[in-house]
Amino acid sequence: MRIVIIDPSGFTPPYDHCLATALAHQGCRVVLATTRMLMGPWAQDTIYERWEHFYRISSRLTHTKIRTYLKGCEHPFDMGRLLRRLRHWKPDVIHFQWIPIPIVDRLFLREFRKMAPLILTVHDTEPFQGTPSSRLQLIGLLPAFRCFDHYIVHTQYSKEMLTRQLSLPEHYVSVIPHGVFAYYRELTSGLGAQKHALEWAKKRKILFFGTIKPYKGVDVLLKAFARLPKSVLKESVLQIVGYPKMPIEPLQSLARCLGIEDQVFWDLRYIGEAEVASYFYQADVVVLPYRRIDQSGVLAIAFAFEKPVIATRVGGFVETIKDGVYGLLVEPENAESLAQALLRVLDDDELRQRIAIAVKNLATNQLSWESIAKQTVHLYQEILKGRRS
Incomplete structure (x- = not known):
């Protein structure tokens, strides 16, 4: 199974790394599409592919305001390049961790969805805990959220919040816990x-x-x-x-x-x-x-x-x-x-x-990445089965 995990801004690199590694251990071929950043020693010699695809110019800057503005300019072009790249790579599942600019991402998500099932892990049901780095990150958020085939949250509390916010049937949301680092x-x-x-x-x-x-x-x-x-x-x-x-x-x-x-x-x-x-x-x-x-x-x-x-x-x-x-x-x-x-x-x-x-x-046991990867792979398989039928 070919899985692409997408975290454009690198909001949760340890989580991305642990999930990608655990899925690879389950026999998946995994790509992590993210941005250039200083990685810890834990991310050396990975058993998954890592594409430093996003923000190739702004990721090299240190001035926060200029970097944020330039990231916003780069983002649609980077999403377009990723779309073309994935058409060639042919993933079975496209798994987003974050959608940093929803009003832009929504335009591309429809095209990604034609290629493979779209899954979103909703780490925070209150996006960015109410403190986004830019107001742009909140515009069009709910419509963008509705572009996905399935959602993963870490707790039953989050599931209840998300189904209420998006008016979703419960079977569209799966609870898979956050693993221990x-x-x-x-x-x-x-x-x-x-x-x-x-x-x-x-x-x-x-x-x-x-x-x-x-x-x-x-x-x-x-x-x-x-x-x-x-x-x-x-x-x-x-x-x-x-x-x-x-x-x-x-x-x-x-x-x-x-x-x-x-x-x-x-x-x-x-x-x-x-x-x-x-x-x-x-x-x-x-x-x-x-x-x-x-x-x-x-x-x-x-x-x-x-x-x-x-x-x-x-x-x-x-x-x-x-x-x-x-x-x-x-x-x-x-x-x-x-x-x-x-x-x-x-x-x-x-x-x-x-x-x-x-x-x-x-x-x-319950919070090991082996357990979490097995649950995630099972979910992927069920979603693919439903898509084929």
């Missing part, structure tokens, strides 16, 4: 955290990781951390790690006002793959205090390191974490509840060990 364990070297490892060596580490945006609730986490008993605060450090896409000074000012400035470590930049592994390896607990979410790649990394996760009771977290089994769930916007969950995890060694064992079993 187990390859991060192979990248652990400790080098990425050396500059502050000694300073925090004996501290209990609470980790918030990922792009910092308003919906992720860092302000609530700061308030919760400040509510911990002084004896616990003295022995703990809150690590806020990731590139900010919002003003960061109000959050740092909040930390000062709460009197926890010396217990909060900020690493506000793009974090390389090895450093990501180091942060998660050293963490005692990972916190996801989001206000809304479908599913999270950060959760997939935390599970790879068998770390207890404290998350808010929103979106797909409820299904994946299962309160008290693979982590703890708290109500969103509730700093007191979050503080109590933090205290419980930090003080209870037996709880942490029990969660680690449960998460390891989950990661090697």
Whole structure:
């Protein structure tokens, strides 16, 4: 079976890589059509083809506004070139991960659909979590979504949201979970955290990781951390790690006002793959205090390191974490509840060990990429069977 996975802007490269690799292990011939980017060591010597097809000019620029504008100009030409290229390659299934410019993509999707079944993985039922890099990314979104033969989401919550938004029959949407990014364990070297490892060596580490945006609730986490008993605060450090896409000074000012400035470590930049592994390896607990979410790649990394996760009771977290089994769930916007969950995890060694064992079993079974690839291949086969009939 010949499968092309399309992620024009490279929004989810680790996911794309893991899915492409797992499908190739199932005997599929796989192409990943994406853009030029710096790839981590995990993407070396791949067993699938990789086409750096999109944004060959803008991907080399560093100025954000100019790059965004130029990408918009390049996109229709790149979609046209891909259409011609795939007519020659003759895929059995065309599997999009993202449609970055729906009003343009819609014009091409109809032609792609004549060639092979079109599948879309909807990672976020609220596109771009409400913060697109350009308004253009939202224009014509729903009509573009309706161009697909089938949809994949990661949780039942997302399925219910999508079927409601698009008025779809349920059998048009399949739930296939988000796999655990187990390859991060192979990248652990400790080098990425050396500059502050000694300073925090004996501290209990609470980790918030990922792009910092308003919906992720860092302000609530700061308030919760400040509510911990002084004896616990003295022995703990809150690590806020990731590139900010919002003003960061109000959050740092909040930390000062709460009197926890010396217990909060900020690493506000793009974090390389090895450093990501180091942060998660050293963490005692990972916190996801989001206000809304479908599913999270950060959760997939935390599970790879068998770390207890404290998350808010929103979106797909409820299904994946299962309160008290693979982590703890708290109500969103509730700093007191979050503080109590933090205290419980930090003080209870037996709880942490029990969660680690449960998460390891989950990661090697239901959330393994082998399991996910088998489900995906089965879906492809069913869609092809339906198309032929």
